[in-house]
Amino acid sequence: MPFKIISSQCTGCSACETECPNVAIFEKGGTFVIDPKKCTECFGHFEEPQCVAVCPVDKTCVIDTSLPRYQPPA
Protein backbone atom coordinates (compact mmCIF):
# COMPACT_ATOMS: atom_id res chain seq x y z
CA MET A 1 0.00 0.00 0.00
CA PRO A 2 2.56 2.42 1.04
CA PHE A 3 4.00 4.70 -1.61
CA LYS A 4 2.59 8.17 -2.05
CA ILE A 5 3.48 11.17 -4.21
CA ILE A 6 4.05 14.53 -2.56
CA SER A 7 1.83 16.57 -4.83
CA SER A 8 3.48 19.92 -4.12
CA GLN A 9 6.68 18.54 -5.69
CA CYS A 10 5.10 16.55 -8.53
CA THR A 11 5.73 18.16 -11.93
CA GLY A 12 2.94 16.16 -13.53
CA CYS A 13 5.39 14.64 -16.00
CA SER A 14 3.54 11.28 -16.01
CA ALA A 15 6.73 9.19 -16.19
CA CYS A 16 5.63 7.07 -13.20
CA GLU A 17 2.16 6.41 -14.57
CA THR A 18 3.37 4.18 -17.38
CA GLU A 19 6.03 2.44 -15.28
CA CYS A 20 3.78 1.26 -12.44
CA PRO A 21 3.27 -2.49 -12.84
CA ASN A 22 0.06 -2.34 -10.81
CA VAL A 23 -1.62 0.50 -12.70
CA ALA A 24 -1.91 2.22 -9.33
CA ILE A 25 -1.00 5.71 -10.49
CA PHE A 26 -3.49 8.17 -11.96
CA GLU A 27 -3.74 11.88 -12.61
CA LYS A 28 -5.69 14.14 -10.32
CA GLY A 29 -5.74 17.90 -10.78
CA GLY A 30 -2.55 18.09 -12.81
CA THR A 31 -0.41 15.94 -10.53
CA PHE A 32 -0.26 12.20 -9.98
CA VAL A 33 -1.63 10.10 -7.14
CA ILE A 34 -0.93 6.53 -6.06
CA ASP A 35 -3.90 4.35 -5.17
CA PRO A 36 -2.73 2.80 -1.87
CA LYS A 37 -4.99 -0.20 -2.40
CA LYS A 38 -3.16 -1.16 -5.56
CA CYS A 39 0.46 -0.29 -4.67
CA THR A 40 2.57 -3.35 -3.89
CA GLU A 41 5.87 -1.44 -3.60
CA CYS A 42 6.68 -3.29 -6.86
CA PHE A 43 7.06 -6.45 -4.81
CA GLY A 44 7.53 -9.42 -7.12
CA HIS A 45 7.91 -7.14 -10.15
CA PHE A 46 11.08 -5.14 -9.74
CA GLU A 47 13.96 -4.67 -7.33
CA GLU A 48 13.00 -1.10 -6.55
CA PRO A 49 9.75 0.85 -6.76
CA GLN A 50 9.44 2.07 -10.35
CA CYS A 51 7.82 5.38 -9.42
CA VAL A 52 10.81 6.24 -7.24
CA ALA A 53 13.29 5.13 -9.90
CA VAL A 54 11.81 7.13 -12.75
CA CYS A 55 10.67 10.26 -10.89
CA PRO A 56 12.72 13.28 -12.01
CA VAL A 57 12.26 15.04 -8.66
CA ASP A 58 14.06 13.53 -5.69
CA LYS A 59 12.06 12.61 -2.57
CA THR A 60 8.71 13.01 -4.31
CA CYS A 61 7.58 9.36 -4.36
CA VAL A 62 7.98 8.31 -0.74
CA ILE A 63 6.77 5.69 1.71
CA ASP A 64 3.44 6.67 3.24
CA THR A 65 4.21 6.03 6.89
CA SER A 66 0.58 6.47 7.92
CA LEU A 67 -0.24 3.13 6.31
CA PRO A 68 0.98 -0.37 7.11
CA ARG A 69 3.68 -1.79 4.82
CA TYR A 70 2.59 -3.98 1.93
CA GLN A 71 2.36 -7.64 2.89
CA PRO A 72 2.78 -10.05 0.00
CA PRO A 73 0.13 -12.75 -0.09
CA ALA A 74 1.31 -15.87 1.68
Next chain:
Amino acid sequence: MDAAERGSSARKTRNGGETTLATEPKSCGTLVSRGKASCGAHGGQADLPPAIWDKVKKHPCYSVEAHHHYARMHVAVAPACNMQCNYCNRKYDCANESRPGVTSEKLTPEQAAKKVLAVASRIPQMTVLGIAGPGDPLANPDKTFRTFELVAKAAPDIKLCLSTNGLALPDHVDTIARLNIEHVTITINMIDPEIGTQIYPWIFYNHKRYRGIAAAKILTSRQFKGLEMLSARGILCKINSVMIPGINERHLVEVNKAVKSRGAFLHNIMPLIAAPEHGTVFGLKGQRVPRTSELKALQDACEGEMNMMRHCRQCRADAVGLLGEDRRAEFTKEKIVTMTVNYDPEARKAYQARIEEERHARIVPTQEGAGEHAGGTSDIKVLIAVATKDAGLINEHFGHAKEFQVYEVSRSGAKFVGDRRVDHYCQGGYGAQDDLAAIIRSINDCHAVFVARIGGRPRGELHKAGIEPVDQYAHELIETSAIAWFSSYLEKVKSGDIQHVERGDGAIRQDPMVSVA
Protein backbone atom coordinates in the same frame (compact mmCIF):
# COMPACT_ATOMS: atom_id res chain seq x y z
CA MET B 1 -2.09 -8.15 -20.98
CA ASP B 2 0.05 -8.77 -17.96
CA ALA B 3 0.37 -5.64 -15.88
CA ALA B 4 4.13 -5.91 -15.94
CA GLU B 5 4.05 -5.74 -19.70
CA ARG B 6 2.66 -2.23 -19.64
CA GLY B 7 4.69 0.82 -20.21
CA SER B 8 7.27 1.94 -22.63
CA SER B 9 10.29 0.15 -21.34
CA ALA B 10 8.40 -3.01 -20.53
CA ARG B 11 8.36 -3.89 -24.20
CA LYS B 12 10.63 -6.72 -24.94
CA THR B 13 10.96 -6.02 -28.62
CA ARG B 14 14.60 -6.15 -29.46
CA ASN B 15 15.86 -5.94 -32.95
CA GLY B 16 18.49 -8.58 -32.91
CA GLY B 17 21.35 -8.76 -35.33
CA GLU B 18 23.71 -6.21 -36.70
CA THR B 19 22.42 -3.22 -38.54
CA THR B 20 24.28 -2.36 -41.63
CA LEU B 21 23.83 0.85 -43.47
CA ALA B 22 21.67 0.15 -46.45
CA THR B 23 22.61 3.41 -47.98
CA GLU B 24 25.75 5.45 -47.99
CA PRO B 25 25.68 8.16 -45.35
CA LYS B 26 23.97 11.02 -47.05
CA SER B 27 25.61 14.34 -46.97
CA CYS B 28 24.92 17.20 -49.22
CA GLY B 29 28.03 16.47 -51.18
CA THR B 30 30.65 18.98 -51.99
CA LEU B 31 30.73 22.47 -50.66
CA VAL B 32 29.75 25.13 -53.09
CA SER B 33 32.17 27.94 -53.42
CA ARG B 34 30.33 30.22 -51.05
CA GLY B 35 30.56 27.59 -48.39
CA LYS B 36 26.98 26.75 -47.64
CA ALA B 37 25.46 27.20 -44.28
CA SER B 38 23.64 23.92 -44.50
CA CYS B 39 21.82 21.72 -46.91
CA GLY B 40 20.49 23.33 -49.96
CA ALA B 41 21.62 26.75 -48.85
CA HIS B 42 20.06 29.75 -50.50
CA GLY B 43 19.99 28.26 -53.94
CA GLY B 44 17.81 25.48 -52.66
CA GLN B 45 18.44 22.11 -54.15
CA ALA B 46 22.12 22.79 -54.72
CA ASP B 47 23.73 19.39 -54.69
CA LEU B 48 21.20 17.15 -52.98
CA PRO B 49 19.89 13.97 -54.57
CA PRO B 50 16.27 14.58 -55.64
CA ALA B 51 14.82 12.08 -53.17
CA ILE B 52 16.48 13.84 -50.25
CA TRP B 53 15.65 17.30 -51.56
CA ASP B 54 12.01 16.25 -51.70
CA LYS B 55 12.13 15.44 -48.01
CA VAL B 56 13.88 18.61 -46.89
CA LYS B 57 12.71 21.30 -49.27
CA LYS B 58 9.70 22.20 -47.14
CA HIS B 59 11.22 21.47 -43.74
CA PRO B 60 12.33 24.69 -42.09
CA CYS B 61 14.85 22.97 -39.83
CA TYR B 62 16.50 20.80 -42.47
CA SER B 63 16.87 23.46 -45.14
CA VAL B 64 18.14 26.90 -44.22
CA GLU B 65 16.44 28.34 -47.25
CA ALA B 66 13.10 26.66 -46.52
CA HIS B 67 12.90 28.27 -43.10
CA HIS B 68 12.18 31.64 -44.67
CA HIS B 69 9.06 30.23 -46.32
CA TYR B 70 7.73 27.33 -44.30
CA ALA B 71 6.52 27.05 -40.74
CA ARG B 72 6.56 24.21 -38.24
CA MET B 73 4.65 23.43 -35.12
CA HIS B 74 5.36 21.35 -32.07
CA VAL B 75 2.67 19.77 -29.94
CA ALA B 76 3.39 19.13 -26.29
CA VAL B 77 1.92 15.65 -25.82
CA ALA B 78 4.94 14.01 -24.20
CA PRO B 79 5.55 15.19 -20.65
CA ALA B 80 7.36 12.15 -19.27
CA CYS B 81 11.09 11.77 -19.55
CA ASN B 82 13.43 8.85 -19.02
CA MET B 83 16.50 10.79 -17.99
CA GLN B 84 17.68 14.03 -16.44
CA CYS B 85 19.93 16.54 -18.19
CA ASN B 86 21.68 19.28 -16.27
CA TYR B 87 20.49 21.95 -18.70
CA CYS B 88 16.83 21.05 -18.37
CA ASN B 89 14.19 21.89 -15.82
CA ARG B 90 10.73 20.88 -16.87
CA LYS B 91 9.18 22.28 -13.74
CA TYR B 92 9.81 25.81 -14.86
CA ASP B 93 7.10 27.08 -17.14
CA CYS B 94 6.68 30.71 -17.97
CA ALA B 95 4.77 32.02 -20.94
CA ASN B 96 7.74 34.19 -21.79
CA GLU B 97 10.33 31.47 -21.69
CA SER B 98 11.51 30.18 -24.95
CA ARG B 99 13.73 27.17 -24.85
CA PRO B 100 13.32 23.48 -25.44
CA GLY B 101 11.71 21.44 -22.69
CA VAL B 102 9.36 24.23 -21.78
CA THR B 103 5.68 24.39 -22.58
CA SER B 104 2.57 26.03 -21.27
CA GLU B 105 -0.10 23.43 -21.83
CA LYS B 106 0.07 19.71 -22.25
CA LEU B 107 -2.29 18.20 -24.78
CA THR B 108 -3.89 14.82 -25.27
CA PRO B 109 -3.31 13.25 -28.70
CA GLU B 110 -6.86 14.18 -29.70
CA GLN B 111 -6.42 17.80 -28.64
CA ALA B 112 -3.08 17.89 -30.39
CA ALA B 113 -4.54 16.58 -33.65
CA LYS B 114 -7.24 19.20 -33.53
CA LYS B 115 -4.64 21.87 -32.89
CA VAL B 116 -2.61 20.70 -35.88
CA LEU B 117 -5.66 20.97 -38.15
CA ALA B 118 -6.50 24.39 -36.73
CA VAL B 119 -2.99 25.65 -37.43
CA ALA B 120 -2.85 23.95 -40.83
CA SER B 121 -6.02 25.70 -41.91
CA ARG B 122 -4.84 29.11 -40.73
CA ILE B 123 -1.14 28.90 -41.57
CA PRO B 124 -1.01 27.18 -44.96
CA GLN B 125 2.78 27.33 -45.02
CA MET B 126 2.90 25.09 -41.91
CA THR B 127 4.34 21.90 -43.35
CA VAL B 128 5.91 20.08 -40.43
CA LEU B 129 4.57 18.69 -37.18
CA GLY B 130 7.22 17.88 -34.62
CA ILE B 131 6.87 16.26 -31.22
CA ALA B 132 9.71 17.26 -28.97
CA GLY B 133 8.47 17.01 -25.45
CA PRO B 134 8.34 18.73 -23.05
CA GLY B 135 9.81 15.41 -21.85
CA ASP B 136 10.98 12.81 -24.33
CA PRO B 137 8.52 11.70 -27.02
CA LEU B 138 9.75 8.12 -26.85
CA ALA B 139 9.29 7.98 -23.09
CA ASN B 140 5.61 8.52 -23.97
CA PRO B 141 5.42 6.32 -27.06
CA ASP B 142 1.68 5.72 -26.90
CA LYS B 143 0.78 9.41 -26.76
CA THR B 144 3.38 10.35 -29.35
CA PHE B 145 2.50 7.71 -31.93
CA ARG B 146 -1.23 8.10 -31.36
CA THR B 147 -0.87 11.80 -32.17
CA PHE B 148 1.06 11.01 -35.34
CA GLU B 149 -1.53 8.43 -36.40
CA LEU B 150 -4.40 10.87 -35.93
CA VAL B 151 -2.60 13.62 -37.83
CA ALA B 152 -1.52 11.31 -40.66
CA LYS B 153 -5.13 10.28 -41.12
CA ALA B 154 -6.59 13.78 -40.98
CA ALA B 155 -3.85 15.75 -42.73
CA PRO B 156 -1.67 13.44 -44.81
CA ASP B 157 0.26 16.31 -46.39
CA ILE B 158 1.93 17.29 -43.11
CA LYS B 159 5.43 15.96 -42.57
CA LEU B 160 6.05 14.21 -39.27
CA CYS B 161 9.12 14.75 -37.21
CA LEU B 162 10.27 13.87 -33.71
CA SER B 163 13.09 14.81 -31.42
CA THR B 164 14.46 12.42 -28.82
CA ASN B 165 17.35 11.86 -26.44
CA GLY B 166 17.80 8.47 -28.12
CA LEU B 167 17.61 6.29 -25.02
CA ALA B 168 14.44 4.48 -26.10
CA LEU B 169 14.99 5.02 -29.83
CA PRO B 170 16.04 1.49 -30.92
CA ASP B 171 12.79 0.07 -29.52
CA HIS B 172 10.70 2.33 -31.71
CA VAL B 173 12.49 2.56 -35.06
CA ASP B 174 10.06 0.12 -36.68
CA THR B 175 7.08 2.17 -35.56
CA ILE B 176 8.77 5.37 -36.76
CA ALA B 177 9.29 3.79 -40.17
CA ARG B 178 5.75 2.40 -40.29
CA LEU B 179 4.19 5.77 -39.51
CA ASN B 180 6.30 7.38 -42.22
CA ILE B 181 8.04 9.75 -39.83
CA GLU B 182 10.70 11.10 -42.18
CA HIS B 183 12.75 13.19 -39.80
CA VAL B 184 14.22 12.32 -36.43
CA THR B 185 16.42 14.51 -34.29
CA ILE B 186 18.64 12.89 -31.67
CA THR B 187 20.29 15.03 -29.02
CA ILE B 188 23.84 13.75 -28.61
CA ASN B 189 26.08 15.79 -26.36
CA MET B 190 28.91 13.34 -25.78
CA ILE B 191 30.38 9.99 -26.72
CA ASP B 192 32.88 9.91 -23.86
CA PRO B 193 31.17 8.61 -20.70
CA GLU B 194 33.45 10.71 -18.47
CA ILE B 195 31.99 13.81 -20.10
CA GLY B 196 28.54 12.26 -19.92
CA THR B 197 28.70 12.16 -16.14
CA GLN B 198 28.92 15.96 -16.10
CA ILE B 199 25.81 16.36 -18.25
CA TYR B 200 23.47 13.55 -17.17
CA PRO B 201 22.86 12.84 -13.48
CA TRP B 202 20.78 9.75 -14.27
CA ILE B 203 18.90 7.73 -16.85
CA PHE B 204 16.03 5.30 -16.39
CA TYR B 205 16.54 2.23 -18.56
CA ASN B 206 15.10 -1.26 -18.42
CA HIS B 207 13.32 -0.56 -15.12
CA LYS B 208 16.43 0.72 -13.38
CA ARG B 209 17.87 4.11 -12.64
CA TYR B 210 21.53 4.27 -13.70
CA ARG B 211 23.98 6.99 -12.73
CA GLY B 212 27.49 8.06 -13.62
CA ILE B 213 29.64 6.25 -16.16
CA ALA B 214 27.21 3.34 -16.50
CA ALA B 215 24.39 5.71 -17.44
CA ALA B 216 26.49 7.54 -20.04
CA LYS B 217 27.71 4.29 -21.62
CA ILE B 218 24.19 2.93 -22.00
CA LEU B 219 22.98 6.22 -23.43
CA THR B 220 25.72 6.41 -26.07
CA SER B 221 25.26 2.83 -27.20
CA ARG B 222 21.49 3.30 -27.49
CA GLN B 223 21.90 6.57 -29.40
CA PHE B 224 24.34 5.03 -31.87
CA LYS B 225 22.18 1.97 -32.34
CA GLY B 226 19.12 4.13 -32.98
CA LEU B 227 20.98 6.36 -35.42
CA GLU B 228 22.32 3.37 -37.38
CA MET B 229 18.88 1.78 -37.54
CA LEU B 230 17.30 5.01 -38.81
CA SER B 231 20.05 5.57 -41.39
CA ALA B 232 19.58 2.01 -42.63
CA ARG B 233 15.90 2.78 -43.24
CA GLY B 234 16.61 6.02 -45.04
CA ILE B 235 15.10 8.21 -42.33
CA LEU B 236 16.84 11.58 -42.18
CA CYS B 237 18.58 12.20 -38.88
CA LYS B 238 19.53 15.54 -37.48
CA ILE B 239 21.83 15.57 -34.47
CA ASN B 240 21.42 18.29 -31.88
CA SER B 241 24.29 19.02 -29.54
CA VAL B 242 24.35 21.51 -26.71
CA MET B 243 27.69 23.31 -26.49
CA ILE B 244 28.69 23.53 -22.84
CA PRO B 245 31.93 25.48 -22.38
CA GLY B 246 34.53 23.69 -20.29
CA ILE B 247 32.61 20.39 -20.53
CA ASN B 248 32.08 19.28 -24.11
CA GLU B 249 33.10 22.06 -26.48
CA ARG B 250 36.22 20.36 -27.85
CA HIS B 251 34.65 16.96 -27.62
CA LEU B 252 31.80 17.91 -29.97
CA VAL B 253 34.22 17.62 -32.90
CA GLU B 254 34.53 13.92 -31.99
CA VAL B 255 30.77 13.65 -31.66
CA ASN B 256 30.46 15.19 -35.12
CA LYS B 257 32.77 12.58 -36.64
CA ALA B 258 30.98 9.75 -34.85
CA VAL B 259 27.51 10.77 -36.02
CA LYS B 260 28.64 11.50 -39.55
CA SER B 261 30.12 8.03 -39.87
CA ARG B 262 26.77 6.59 -38.80
CA GLY B 263 24.83 8.37 -41.48
CA ALA B 264 23.55 11.54 -39.80
CA PHE B 265 22.34 14.13 -42.30
CA LEU B 266 22.74 17.39 -40.42
CA HIS B 267 24.41 18.56 -37.22
CA ASN B 268 22.99 21.39 -35.13
CA ILE B 269 25.33 22.68 -32.43
CA MET B 270 23.39 24.97 -30.12
CA PRO B 271 24.63 27.24 -27.37
CA LEU B 272 23.78 26.23 -23.81
CA ILE B 273 20.98 28.27 -22.28
CA ALA B 274 21.67 28.60 -18.56
CA ALA B 275 20.39 31.52 -16.56
CA PRO B 276 20.07 31.06 -12.79
CA GLU B 277 16.34 31.85 -12.91
CA HIS B 278 15.74 28.81 -15.12
CA GLY B 279 16.52 26.68 -12.08
CA THR B 280 18.57 24.17 -14.05
CA VAL B 281 21.65 22.54 -12.52
CA PHE B 282 23.89 24.44 -14.92
CA GLY B 283 21.97 27.67 -14.36
CA LEU B 284 22.22 27.43 -10.59
CA LYS B 285 25.90 26.59 -10.52
CA GLY B 286 26.75 29.48 -12.81
CA GLN B 287 27.91 27.40 -15.78
CA ARG B 288 29.25 29.78 -18.44
CA VAL B 289 27.41 29.91 -21.76
CA PRO B 290 29.36 29.97 -25.04
CA ARG B 291 30.46 33.18 -26.72
CA THR B 292 29.33 33.73 -30.29
CA SER B 293 32.88 33.42 -31.57
CA GLU B 294 33.38 30.09 -29.78
CA LEU B 295 30.14 28.70 -31.16
CA LYS B 296 30.99 29.79 -34.68
CA ALA B 297 34.54 28.41 -34.46
CA LEU B 298 33.17 25.03 -33.40
CA GLN B 299 30.55 25.03 -36.16
CA ASP B 300 33.24 25.98 -38.68
CA ALA B 301 35.50 23.19 -37.41
CA CYS B 302 32.76 20.64 -38.02
CA GLU B 303 31.58 22.01 -41.33
CA GLY B 304 34.18 20.25 -43.40
CA GLU B 305 32.80 17.01 -42.01
CA MET B 306 29.10 17.53 -42.65
CA ASN B 307 26.28 20.02 -42.99
CA MET B 308 25.82 22.30 -40.04
CA MET B 309 22.50 23.84 -39.10
CA ARG B 310 23.02 27.44 -38.07
CA HIS B 311 19.51 28.80 -38.12
CA CYS B 312 18.14 27.01 -35.05
CA ARG B 313 16.04 29.16 -32.72
CA GLN B 314 15.97 26.59 -29.90
CA CYS B 315 12.22 26.60 -29.86
CA ARG B 316 9.78 25.40 -27.25
CA ALA B 317 7.89 22.13 -27.10
CA ASP B 318 4.74 24.00 -28.18
CA ALA B 319 6.16 26.40 -30.77
CA VAL B 320 3.98 27.43 -33.70
CA GLY B 321 4.96 29.44 -36.76
CA LEU B 322 7.99 30.28 -38.82
CA LEU B 323 11.30 29.81 -37.03
CA GLY B 324 11.90 33.00 -35.11
CA GLU B 325 8.23 33.93 -34.95
CA ASP B 326 5.98 32.75 -32.22
CA ARG B 327 2.27 32.36 -32.84
CA ARG B 328 1.37 29.87 -30.14
CA ALA B 329 -0.80 32.41 -28.32
CA GLU B 330 -3.30 32.22 -31.19
CA PHE B 331 -3.72 28.48 -30.69
CA THR B 332 -4.25 27.89 -26.98
CA LYS B 333 -6.47 25.07 -25.75
CA GLU B 334 -9.41 27.41 -25.09
CA LYS B 335 -9.17 29.02 -28.50
CA ILE B 336 -8.94 25.72 -30.33
CA VAL B 337 -12.08 24.40 -28.66
CA THR B 338 -14.11 27.19 -30.23
CA MET B 339 -12.32 27.23 -33.58
CA THR B 340 -14.06 25.94 -36.65
CA VAL B 341 -11.46 23.91 -38.43
CA ASN B 342 -11.57 23.97 -42.15
CA TYR B 343 -8.67 21.87 -43.34
CA ASP B 344 -8.50 22.28 -47.08
CA PRO B 345 -5.63 20.29 -48.62
CA GLU B 346 -6.20 21.81 -52.06
CA ALA B 347 -5.94 25.36 -50.77
CA ARG B 348 -2.79 24.45 -48.87
CA LYS B 349 -1.31 22.87 -51.97
CA ALA B 350 -2.08 25.94 -54.06
CA TYR B 351 -0.60 28.26 -51.44
CA GLN B 352 2.57 26.18 -51.24
CA ALA B 353 2.83 26.04 -55.01
CA ARG B 354 2.88 29.84 -54.99
CA ILE B 355 5.64 29.77 -52.37
CA GLU B 356 7.64 27.40 -54.59
CA GLU B 357 7.22 29.72 -57.58
CA GLU B 358 8.44 32.65 -55.52
CA ARG B 359 11.36 30.61 -54.28
CA HIS B 360 12.45 29.74 -57.78
CA ALA B 361 12.10 33.31 -58.94
CA ARG B 362 14.26 34.45 -56.13
CA ILE B 363 17.21 32.10 -56.27
CA VAL B 364 20.16 34.25 -55.49
CA PRO B 365 22.88 33.99 -58.09
CA THR B 366 25.96 32.49 -56.52
CA GLN B 367 28.82 34.85 -56.25
CA GLU B 368 31.46 32.70 -57.84
CA GLY B 369 34.64 34.66 -57.81
CA ALA B 370 32.89 37.87 -56.83
CA GLY B 371 35.04 37.92 -53.78
CA GLU B 372 38.15 37.48 -55.83
CA HIS B 373 38.04 40.89 -57.36
CA ALA B 374 36.46 42.22 -54.19
CA GLY B 375 38.98 41.00 -51.73
CA GLY B 376 41.97 40.30 -53.90
CA THR B 377 44.26 38.40 -51.65
CA SER B 378 43.15 39.92 -48.38
CA ASP B 379 42.61 37.49 -45.53
CA ILE B 380 40.25 39.83 -43.73
CA LYS B 381 36.94 38.31 -42.67
CA VAL B 382 34.19 40.35 -41.10
CA LEU B 383 30.72 39.61 -39.78
CA ILE B 384 27.75 41.72 -40.80
CA ALA B 385 24.25 41.74 -39.36
CA VAL B 386 21.28 42.05 -41.72
CA ALA B 387 17.74 43.20 -40.98
CA THR B 388 15.59 41.13 -43.28
CA LYS B 389 11.99 39.98 -43.45
CA ASP B 390 12.52 37.10 -45.78
CA ALA B 391 14.94 35.24 -47.95
CA GLY B 392 17.70 37.16 -49.51
CA LEU B 393 16.69 40.84 -49.27
CA ILE B 394 17.66 43.72 -46.99
CA ASN B 395 14.11 44.85 -46.34
CA GLU B 396 13.58 45.44 -42.64
CA HIS B 397 13.75 48.64 -40.60
CA PHE B 398 16.43 48.53 -37.88
CA GLY B 399 13.89 49.29 -35.16
CA HIS B 400 11.46 46.63 -36.32
CA ALA B 401 13.92 43.78 -36.55
CA LYS B 402 13.23 41.01 -34.06
CA GLU B 403 16.36 39.24 -35.14
CA PHE B 404 19.31 39.82 -37.41
CA GLN B 405 20.84 37.38 -39.83
CA VAL B 406 24.60 37.25 -39.49
CA TYR B 407 26.81 36.73 -42.53
CA GLU B 408 30.55 36.24 -42.69
CA VAL B 409 32.04 38.21 -45.57
CA SER B 410 35.47 37.43 -46.92
CA ARG B 411 37.23 37.20 -50.23
CA SER B 412 35.36 33.99 -50.94
CA GLY B 413 31.98 35.71 -50.68
CA ALA B 414 29.19 36.10 -48.15
CA LYS B 415 28.10 33.14 -46.07
CA PHE B 416 25.19 32.88 -43.66
CA VAL B 417 26.48 31.90 -40.21
CA GLY B 418 23.57 32.39 -37.84
CA ASP B 419 20.77 34.48 -36.37
CA ARG B 420 20.69 36.81 -33.41
CA ARG B 421 17.49 37.32 -31.56
CA VAL B 422 17.08 40.90 -30.34
CA ASP B 423 13.44 40.99 -29.32
CA HIS B 424 12.56 43.40 -26.63
CA TYR B 425 12.58 42.81 -22.93
CA CYS B 426 9.25 41.91 -21.43
CA GLN B 427 10.09 42.83 -17.85
CA GLY B 428 8.74 46.32 -17.27
CA GLY B 429 11.01 49.19 -16.46
CA TYR B 430 13.29 48.96 -19.45
CA GLY B 431 13.28 51.87 -21.80
CA ALA B 432 14.13 52.06 -25.45
CA GLN B 433 17.64 53.04 -24.40
CA ASP B 434 18.16 49.63 -22.83
CA ASP B 435 16.61 47.90 -25.82
CA LEU B 436 19.08 49.60 -28.09
CA ALA B 437 21.97 48.72 -25.80
CA ALA B 438 20.80 45.09 -25.82
CA ILE B 439 20.59 45.04 -29.61
CA ILE B 440 24.10 46.45 -29.88
CA ARG B 441 25.38 43.86 -27.41
CA SER B 442 23.85 41.06 -29.43
CA ILE B 443 25.52 42.13 -32.70
CA ASN B 444 28.68 43.46 -31.11
CA ASP B 445 30.84 41.07 -33.13
CA CYS B 446 29.65 42.61 -36.41
CA HIS B 447 31.45 45.33 -38.35
CA ALA B 448 28.28 46.60 -39.99
CA VAL B 449 24.53 46.27 -39.82
CA PHE B 450 22.56 46.33 -43.08
CA VAL B 451 19.06 47.80 -42.87
CA ALA B 452 16.30 49.11 -45.10
CA ARG B 453 16.00 52.19 -42.87
CA ILE B 454 17.34 53.39 -39.55
CA GLY B 455 16.60 56.32 -37.25
CA GLY B 456 19.06 58.99 -36.17
CA ARG B 457 19.57 57.90 -32.57
CA PRO B 458 20.36 54.25 -33.24
CA ARG B 459 22.63 55.36 -36.07
CA GLY B 460 24.65 57.44 -33.62
CA GLU B 461 24.75 54.72 -30.98
CA LEU B 462 25.92 52.14 -33.53
CA HIS B 463 28.71 54.43 -34.68
CA LYS B 464 29.73 54.92 -31.07
CA ALA B 465 29.89 51.15 -30.65
CA GLY B 466 32.02 50.83 -33.78
CA ILE B 467 29.32 49.18 -35.91
CA GLU B 468 28.67 50.83 -39.26
CA PRO B 469 24.96 51.26 -40.07
CA VAL B 470 24.51 50.59 -43.81
CA ASP B 471 21.25 51.62 -45.48
CA GLN B 472 22.44 52.30 -49.01
CA TYR B 473 21.49 48.79 -50.14
CA ALA B 474 17.86 48.96 -48.99
CA HIS B 475 15.66 46.30 -50.65
CA GLU B 476 18.58 44.78 -52.53
CA LEU B 477 19.98 41.27 -52.36
CA ILE B 478 21.91 40.50 -49.20
CA GLU B 479 24.82 38.64 -50.74
CA THR B 480 25.60 41.03 -53.60
CA SER B 481 25.22 44.02 -51.28
CA ALA B 482 27.46 42.48 -48.65
CA ILE B 483 30.17 41.83 -51.22
CA ALA B 484 29.90 45.32 -52.69
CA TRP B 485 30.16 46.87 -49.24
CA PHE B 486 33.05 44.58 -48.35
CA SER B 487 35.09 45.52 -51.40
CA SER B 488 34.70 49.22 -50.57
CA TYR B 489 35.62 48.40 -46.97
CA LEU B 490 38.80 46.70 -48.15
CA GLU B 491 39.59 49.67 -50.41
CA LYS B 492 39.35 51.99 -47.41
CA VAL B 493 41.56 49.72 -45.35
CA LYS B 494 44.11 49.56 -48.16
CA SER B 495 44.18 53.31 -48.65
CA GLY B 496 44.53 53.84 -44.92
CA ASP B 497 41.19 55.69 -44.54
CA ILE B 498 40.15 53.23 -41.90
CA GLN B 499 41.95 50.69 -39.83
CA HIS B 500 40.63 47.15 -39.73
CA VAL B 501 40.06 46.06 -36.15
CA GLU B 502 38.78 42.75 -34.84
CA ARG B 503 35.40 42.96 -33.12
CA GLY B 504 34.51 41.44 -29.78
CA ASP B 505 31.75 38.93 -29.11
CA GLY B 506 28.02 39.14 -29.57
CA ALA B 507 25.76 38.24 -26.68
CA ILE B 508 23.60 35.13 -26.95
CA ARG B 509 20.28 36.01 -25.39
CA GLN B 510 19.30 34.08 -22.30
CA ASP B 511 16.30 36.13 -21.35
CA PRO B 512 12.63 35.61 -22.05
CA MET B 513 11.22 35.87 -25.51
CA VAL B 514 8.11 37.93 -26.06
CA SER B 515 5.40 36.48 -28.19
CA VAL B 516 5.08 38.48 -31.37
CA ALA B 517 1.68 37.02 -32.14
